Amino acid sequence: MDHSGLTRDQLLDVYYHLRLTRTLEERIGILYRQGRIFGGVYLSTGQEAVSVGAAYALGPGDIIVPSHRDMGAHLLRGIQSREILAQYLGRVGGLSRGRDGNVHYGDIQRGDVAFISSMADGIPVATGVALALKRQGKGRVAMTWFGEGASSRGDFHEGINLAAVLRVPVVFVCNNNQYAYSTPLSRQTRIPDIAARAGGYGIPGTIVDGNDVLAVYDTAREAVERARRGEGPSLIECKTMRMRGHSEHDDASYVPRQLLEEWRAKDPIQGFEARLREWGILDEAGEARIAKRIADELEAAVAWAEASPFPEGKDVEQGVYST
Ligand SMILES: Cc1ncc(C[n+]2csc(CCOP(=O)(O)OP(=O)(O)O)c2C)c(N)n1
């Protein structure tokens, strides 16, 4: 059986990151419903394999430009769950040091470019990052994530076209979760596959089962290797489903229940767990150990975040202007 060339420890690490992503986001959802979070909360529940699988294909020197549903990518880049919780709680310990109450965070030191809220604007930014990396000539690559809705915006087309023409080392990962807020795919584009858009720019476009973490990893690894070889960008379309509302204030009542049930049966974490068990890599005790490790980590993380103070008014300009 092919395990994507990953060792047993790496496979368990992938599993840990999938579960950490889900559990951390569930915790954030609870904090939101308790009224303790200031901004909106956009979860990746049911599509965690897109950010985890793709980010797992990166090396330490690579740079990510995630979007609002890519918690797994932040975690794999070394952002700590406690920093993310402090971010959502608006505390000084958060990545924007209390200046933002949700998703606009990253850390350039760790190769994580903060999310830009304007949909698809991460694409030209990732192209610029990749141009800088190409000029450095060290074989580093950039990877960016966005939704299928974002792929109908101008920045997507201009950014990908420029990346293709300049042959810069960037991987474009589209999470096609069927909805852009309340708009289903069929009402925002006539094409069924976002990957087809790659053809318009002369780059490879691949469709992958976005709920199969190893399939996402395999496809991303190929695209990353191609970029490292100097062969330019690729577009990967991960077919998945948004299992929550657009944000936690939205009950997604406009999404057919039947569709959600179909996708619930294809849950990426349960599916991967079943395979790990089949391969003899995970058993009940191992699963319980990982669950406990995550629960303990998040307990400590929430306590750490809550102990972190709110920012002081006098520091509001700190880090805002270039000095
Ligand atoms: C230019 C722009 N238009 C509208 C919005 C409001 N908005 C935020 S997320 C979103 C939907 C995005 O859908 P998609 O790209 O499919 O990503 P998903 O949320 O499904 O992951 C919209 C319309 C925005 N942030 N930026």
Ligand SMILES: [Mg+2]
């Ligand atoms: Mg979408």
